[in-house]
Amino acid sequence: MRDLAELLELGDEEHPPSERKLQILTVACRLFATKGFDGASMRDIAEECGISKATLYHHFPDKNAILRLVSMGTTKSIYLHIAAHDNPALPPMDRLKVFMVETARFFEKFRWAWLASAAMFWNDPQVRRRKQRLEWRDKYEAVLRDILRAAVENGDMREDLDIALAGRLVSSATNWLTRWYSPGGPLTAVQIVEQFHDMIVGGFQKPR
C-alpha cells in the first residue's frame, strides 16, 4: 500500500497518509475494476474495508473523489515512470523495448488502479482536470513518438512508416493487454510485451 501512496503522491516521508486512507483506495480500485464504477457503491467500499459509512465519508466525500485521485495519479505516474527509465543514449529499438517493458511493469504493479482509472478516462466532467490528465497522457505518448522518430533518423526504422500510426500500434499492444491479461498465466505482462516488441520490430515475415 506504500506503493499506492507513492503512485498518488499522498503525503511524504514525514507525513505519510493513514493506513485507513490507503486501504480505502486499494479496495475501491479493486471494486471499480471488477464491478465497474457504476456497479460499486460507497456502501460496498465501506463493507469491504470493514468500516462504517461515516468513517468512509470522513475520508472521501463521494466515489468520484476517489476515482479522480486514482485516475489523475495513474496517468501522471506512468509518464514519470517512463521518463525516468527512458535513456536517449540507447539505440532507438532498445529504447522502444524499455518503453514497452516499463509500461507493462507499471501495469503489473498498479493493475487495479490502472483498470479502475481506464474506465473514467473520458468521463471526468470537470474540464480543467480532464485537460490536465490529457496533458500527462500526451507527454507519455510524446516519448514514444520521439523514440520512433529517432529510429527513423538513425536508419533503424523504415522511413515509409507513419510515426503516429506506428505509435498507435505499439500503444494498442500494451493497452489491449490490460483488457485480457490476468496474472497467474504462463507469461508475465513483461514477458508478453517483450515478445510483442520482437514481433513489431522484426515483423511476422520470415526474412528472405
Next chain:
Amino acid sequence: MRDLAELLELGDEEHPPSERKLQILTVACRLFATKGFDGASMRDIAEECGISKATLYHHFPDKNAILRLVSMGTTKSIYLHIAAHDNPALPPMDRLKVFMVETARFFEKFRWAWLASAAMFWNDPQVRRRKQRLEWRDKYEAVLRDILRAAVENGDMREDLDIALAGRLVSSATNWLTRWYSPGGPLTAVQIVEQFHDMIVGGFQKPR
C-alpha cells in the same frame, strides 16, 4: 437500419421487423456507446426516439434485453462476416490482410452496436448466453490462428513466433482501434488497419 436488422437476424424478407423496433435499437446502441450502459436509462431511449415509455416497454422489457440482443448479434455476425470473406486458397499474409480489413469494415458499418456491446462482454449474468457468445468469439479467433498457422507452414512467417501471441497482437491493433477511432479523420478505419497489416507483417525494422 435494414443493416441492423440483418446484423441482429431480426425477421426476414417476408416478415421484416418494424421500423420502430429498429429505431429503438439504433438509438439505444448510440446511447449505450456514448453514455455507458449504466448512464443511459429507458427514459433517455424513449425520449430520443420521441415515443412514450409505454411504447418502448411494449418492444423491450428492459435495457438488458436490448443490449443482450445487440451483443449476441454483433459477436455472431463478425464471425460470419469474416468466415464469408476468408479464402484459404489465398497466400496466408493476404488472408491476414483480408481478416484485418474486413474486421475494420464491419466495425465502421456497425460502430455503435459494436461499441455498445463491447461494454458488456463479461457482464452478462446468464451463463448459458455468455458461453454461447464466447463460442462465437472463439470461432472468430480460430480463423485468425488458422491463418497464422498456415503462414508458418507455408514458410512465410517466422516459426519462432508464438501463434497465440501473434494473434493477440493482431487483435490488439483492431480492438484498440475501436477505442480511439472516430470517423471524419484523415484515414478510414480500413486504411488504418491496412497500414497496421503492413507494419505487423514487414516489421518496423529496415531490411538490411
